[in-house]
Amino acid sequence: MKGNPILEVRDLQKHFHLGSGKTLKAVDKLNISIASGETFGLVGESGCGKSTAGRTIIRLYEATGGEVLFNGENVHKLRGNKLQEFRRHMQMVFQDPYASLNPRMTVGNIIAEGLDIHGLADGKQRKQRVSELLDAVGLNEEHASRFPHEFSGGQRQRIGIARALAIEPQFIIADEPISALDVSVQAQVVNLFKKLQKERGLTYLFIAHDLAMVKHISDRIGVMYLGKLVEVTTSEELYANPLHPYTQSLLSAIPIPDPEVERTRERIILEGEIPSPLNPPSGCPFRTRCPKAMPECAASMPEFKEVQPGHFTACHLY
């Protein structure tokens, strides 16, 4: 990690208590530090707890346990003005650019919502800010009077990004912001995130299930499985030297454009489905699908530790 942490997540837990009296541990003792100006990619299959982690960090959900420190302050203890201030500094971009924009509001009013809530600009100044924001995300000021349905998926996500930027946050949680978009526009939106980061010194938590795209934006990547982090390291290191068998299988599923390499390389096909988080396996949560599982994997949960400089994993092989 480069620089001082802006966000520190310590032993974060989010449990859902279901009607049946059962408890679903969607996020189980998550630890992440993110430096100012860094992009941390959080990846894993559907249902592993990525969105719940993001929503608990930004306090859309109350945490069951652990803490989230933002600029050194415990987010889940903030009240009143301090909470309001935190809400200004951390914003979220959602996955579905169709569902997350109010269809009855003009684009200008959607983008200015944060300015209105926080009383940051009105009249001419508000209009000016909206037009600057549209420009920053590659749209133009005429778009302000239109409605979301008049735009393509990629353009709508640009509007969602402009809305998040309006109150000049330091930190953005992007929850699968490109998953709903056509492959051809995914790279454009990733490039927009990168450009905005450079211009504004933003820090990102970038949530994705697709390891291929996340590589292009992340400085470091954390891989999640059944509510737990199984591996964290830099993007380059994760691709060059994945340690956890789960990461190895995710990487082996990414197609390689060179047919000769693609034909000869080994694919790791995981057997079975992800176990239900309501009834997780004993020991390591991945052991029921792991091609390298050993008896001790059922007996105890491996410790999450630094096995090479800056490279952390939770696996009994190391």
Ligand SMILES: Nc1ncnc2c1ncn2[C@@H]1O[C@H](COP(=O)(O)OP(=O)(O)OP(=O)(O)O)[C@@H](O)[C@H]1O
């Ligand atoms: N509000 C909720 N009430 C009960 N269970 C929930 C709730 N939200 C999420 N879950 C459960 O928590 C687990 C983690 O879900 P989450 O949406 O965080 O995963 P994810 O990795 O982001 O998946 P996806 O990419 O499909 O959104 C899942 O088993 C899910 O069913």
